[in-house]
Amino acid sequence: MTATSPAPAAVELVRVRKDFGSAVGVADVSLKIGQGEFLTLLGPSGCGKSTLLGMIAGFLTPTAGKIVVDGVDITDVEPYRRNIGMVFQSYALFPHMNVFDNIAFGLRMRKLPKAEVAGEVRRAIEMMKLGGFEERRVSQLSGGQQQRVALARAVVIRPKVLLLDEPLSALDKNLRAQMQVELSELHRKTGLTTIFVTHDQGEALSLSDRIVVMNRGEVQQVATPIELYRTPANGFVASFIGEINALPVARYERDGGEAALVLPGAGRLVAPAEGNFAHGAQVRAFLRPEHVRPALPGEDRPNIVSGVVAAHIYQGSHTITRVEVDGLGLIETRVTGADIVGTHPVGAPIALVLDLGDAVMLAANAGRIDA
Amino acid sequence: MTFASLRSFGFWSLVVAILTYMTLPTLVVLMTSVNPTEILAFPPEGVSFAWYEKALTYPDFRRAFTNGLIVTSLASTLAVVVGSAFAWLIHRYEFRGRGVLEAVLWSPLIIPHFTLGFGFLLLGGAFKLQQGYVMIVLAHMVLVMPFVTRAVYVSLATIDPNLARAAANLGASPFHVLTRIELPLVLPGMAGGWLIAAVLSLTEFTASLYVTGSRTQTLPVAMYNYIREYADPTVSAVSAMLIITTTLIMFIADRAFGLRRVLAIDTH
Amino acid sequence: MTHRRPFFITFLAPAVVTAVILAAALFEVLQYSVREFVPGSLNVGGFTLENFTRINRPIYWWVLLDTFYISLLTALFSLLLSYPVAFALVRARRDWVRSLLVSLSITPLFTGEIVRTFSWMLMLGSDGFINSMLRKLSLIEMPLQIMYTRLGVVVALVQFSMPVMIILLATAISHVDRDCEKAAANLGASPGAVFWRITLPLTLPGILSGIVVVFAWTMSAFSTPQLIGGGKVLMISNLVYLQGFSVLNLPFAATLSLIALIAALGSLVLMKSLTGRLEKRLAVR
16 A cells, blocks of 8 residues: 555544444554545445445444544544534435525534624535525425535535545436536635545546545555556456456566466466566456457467457447457457447457556456455 | 226226215214204204204313313323424434333234223322323323324434434534424424324223213213213214314314325325 | 433433333233222222133123124225225325325224214114115115114224225235236236236235234224114123223223233234235245
8 A cells, every 4th residue: 555645634544443243344444634635435335435434424433443633533522523524425405494504504503603604605605606596495406406505515614524425426427527527626626625435436536636445344555546547456456447357367477588477278478577576476467458459460469369259349439349368268358439340240250469568467366356 | 888997987986885985974973963953864954053052052061172172282292292202212222121112102002992091090099090180181192192103203214314414514413403403304293293192182082981080071971971861963063073173183284294194104 | 422322311201201101000900900809899809810710701701702703894894895995095096086085084083983983873773864764765664773783883893994994905005016017917917817816915914914903903992882782782892891880890890901902912913923924925025
């Protein structure tokens, strides 16, 4: 784990653990989140990301470990004294209050003078482009508007940290893309330290300063989106972020400046030599579909494998073609356009070039995919 | 006529016939209550409010009506307070002895009213409170409370649990979560439960027969005693007034809070 | 950890106090049922089990059997008449029809025992509505004797029990997945076959709980057998009243009401286990 925070820590988790009976919800997570950072907790459902968020908000008490915000240990502080804003997946807008009262709720709980409440709420309403909706009941709002009210309500109390629990998952696709832009703008304008929980890697990659990938209650990797995509720390991260082909475990052979992967039943593939694997190590290579392409007619170079087209998945701008390669199993290649559907119909033989120079090589034990 | 429409016609005729069986007795009561003569006549031989006048001036009914109002207002209000607290308790908390507590407090739904009435009669005797308002109110409260608890519990269960969390997150203390979020949202359920409790208490007879005395009898008990002595339509007039009152209350409950929701009947 | 259970005591205290009062009342019944009867006095003597052995006499057995019989008849007829109404109430296409059916079938629940019993006295008496109508139509010459018969009691009790039965059946019917019916029709089942093979079996738990709830309710009915039965039809409740208020044998009255309570509880326990098993069988997921 290469968790270097860019600024002094706003939130620090120290070996935080949560057990549910004998099951582990979150296992000894330590994290530092920088001031003003946008950090995403990413993982499949049940990975512990929401549990972690619940502990930061104070709805769940950690079994062990501590949570520090702005240098103060808040592990045993009750939720309503934490001053941590949160946007819920269901928004949890108060159905018996109008938009104004929803946004004002937190300020009133802080016993702010009336005029000040009105001023703050007005500013939040302006920032979230909710002008004219003050008197509306929340049930009369669209999904996107409800989302903005939830955000305004959480931001207006000037929280030390803003928690977002899958806030975009209830929106349809177009609205989601738009709200992503707005979230990003909101973060820039307010500069709030933000912890965002999602299972959608697209959202995570586009919004975050750093991403924490979690699985089965454990942190798999903490990295910037680009690092995460290019150099996943293990098989789980590699296969969770984007599409990837996992080649079978191979023997790494090094001979001077040359290196090769010896695959049982598939022969030798030339491998990049700059890896720090010892001669004879068991390794596993991961290769993105964009790094696999059909060979040109008569092309002659290393790392060409042959197989049979198993399926085409047409996706508009490109086509994902699945090829059954002897000894390697199913390999996906990503080809621009749809020509390949005509030139290589299902069942036709095809030769593929594997760009192993761009592959991620992991020691075989780290390459285990336990999604 | 096609076979399908014939079947549909047959089905709806059956439903109408059954509903006639269910509602006819009520209509007959209303009819006899405005019939001028003492002998029952169908259809009525005219319209007269003489029986209503007699009902409203008959001392036993007057006193019973006042008694009923006292008992009903106290019992249903107490039932709302205690029943709501109980609904909150079982909605929020697991604790030791919860099963026993629930078994006892739901039991009036199952226990025969005469057993309960008899029990309160004996209990009143033990404390020299027999036939007094305290025992009548307690018996009524215990009998109607499950309906309030149910109405409030259903309202509580339909609240998104994240609302309380969101409020706490925005700085609301447990007291504020209760008063600003949960209470306003449950208020319709409480009000509906209160109306149902009032109607049930107002019309409760069997247990009341045991716990009331001649000075403290409620309206249904006074009606029972009257029916056993006389056979004139005065009781029709009292019945008609009760029918109209309860129907009106249930209509209000339905309009304001949705009868189906308050009774927790789920037809969709 | 007290701060994690705000208002726990506040919510708990009133419930506990109420439960204690209720339990005390029931305990008094239990306590009286094992005490000696002192004729001519409301005071009771020492411990005895004689009240329970006294039950074992033909006359009490007949009352018990009659109570069971009337309750069973009521439950069955209530089911037969309620099912079509409940079905219509759930499946009617128009909203206003549904609302009308709900109010017509449920408001009778709130007019109370006495009003409803009295209305049936007006219906069934020898000069009552039914007899005068039949005479007007020259169908009969002498009035039919319906009052003071078991038939009259059952006719009135069925009408009383129908709102509850309809509520339970409507809930069960509304839980039937309409897609199951569509699938059956799609596989070639006629509307009749869809009802008998799909809808009815799926509502079996509701039917069963309806029967048992009405059965238990009817067993504790008092005013109807008292006024419409007029002493000629005796159920446990009437016997309790007779013993308690005419004979003033409070211990024996207590014993009888305890037995009624046990019978009501017993039938509900029976229902729980039966419907539980049924629901498990019907659970597809």
